[in-house]
Amino acid sequence: MPEISIPDYPFKLPNEASTLISRFGFSQKEASVFYGVRLDTIKKWISGKMAMPDDLVIESYNKLARLQDFAALVAAAYNDLAVEDDGEHMAHQYISLPTVTQMRRGFMPVSKGFYESLFADIAAHAYSSGPDDFCYVVPEAPDEEIGKTNFWIHLWVQHDMQMELCIEREGSVARFDVDFYTFLKSELTSWKNVQSTFSGGSDLHPHPDEVCLDIPYCPDWYGEAHDLTDEEVALAGTSVRIAISITGSDTFDDIAGDEQRFIQLVEDDDIRPMMEAHEGPEDADLCATNENLALILREVFGSRKALLAKAAHQ
Incomplete structure (x- = not known):
């Protein structure tokens, strides 16, 4: 076209x-x-x-x-x-x-x-x-x-x-259990697989307003849900993205108390919010997700200023 x-x-x-x-x-x-x-x-x-x-x-x-x-x-x-x-x-x-x-x-x-x-x-x-x-x-x-x-x-x-x-869409939210937080904290701490990008700038407002942290990640259920072989899953190219504003509380308190969806599953041509859920869709908890994300960011980086500095000097 x-x-x-x-x-x-x-x-x-x-x-x-x-x-x-x-x-x-x-x-x-x-x-x-x-x-x-x-x-x-x-x-x-x-x-x-x-x-x-x-x-x-x-x-x-x-x-x-x-x-x-x-x-x-x-x-x-x-x-x-x-x-x-x-x-x-x-x-x-x-x-x-x-x-x-x-x-x-x-x-x-x-x-x-x-x-x-x-x-x-x-x-x-x-x-x-x-x-x-x-x-x-x-x-x-x-x-x-x-x-x-x-x-x-x-x-x-x-x-x-x-x-x-x-x-x-049905299934528009990718759900995960609490083990995911261990993976996320480990990846952010090592920083080996993290790709950071800043976005949101324009000709009139040249400064970015958001930082995205992308980490290669494929949920356990992904292969079965999409009828993929192990080899195809390995080539799926999915990742988890943390997208947060560059402004806000230096201790991430704004994230803990917010209703936005900061964690996302990035697929080939789709982006879905990710949310903690222990049992099923009815158990999805955005508040718990954001509170745990804020806790991880504080434990790993200490402050928003430190996170932004690390992302800027990747």
Whole structure:
């Protein structure tokens, strides 16, 4: 699927993947989280070197359609707010960004571009409603208390607008028992097999915001789950990745108390969060996973500053 371009045309032609990702407002890194694939895969989709799978394309269109309907719903509520009890038209209304906690609880993307696109849709619907009830909807800072500027979050939850991931696949979480922590601590201590990378920088913000530690790793169940021979398992090329922010508590307390999924299983064309589970899926415990990860990082490195220094001088 080669990249399509036209001589003397001012830009390369968009394709299905680039159109969808741009419409959501995602950066390439944010798209990799949303679709659960490697950043390199996103780049191949956008360039046209690889096609986005049909199920992801279809679900993307479904989610975008739901977002458009949701924007119209929220805009109608803002139009109602624009008319006071005495009938006076209050044209300016405000819409708050979600707090970090609200994002997590509402299964919302962590993406500036996503909210810019959503808020623009809401504002366009609100302004085009007609001379009697139109209003300007202006973005503003997050607010912990639900009120007139962020009532849309209540509607988001009420309408089950889950946009954190494109598709929640069965088996989308790779589970492990407590023996995995021994392996992880040993590998981080020896550092022989660890590959560290920094990511998140851009032309406008050149400094990275995340460090990833990749370690070759293949779960015991992997061969049977994928019907692979021992030789094929050896060539699977899977790894475990620890992805954490370069900012935060120097003693990793932010990781212990967070709800993000910092440990990931990286496969050929897929990235799945990893989570401690003693018995089965119903026993998966993200809180315990993050608490144990923070403990290991403290024991091995002592501080976030020391971890970053080691990663930078690999």
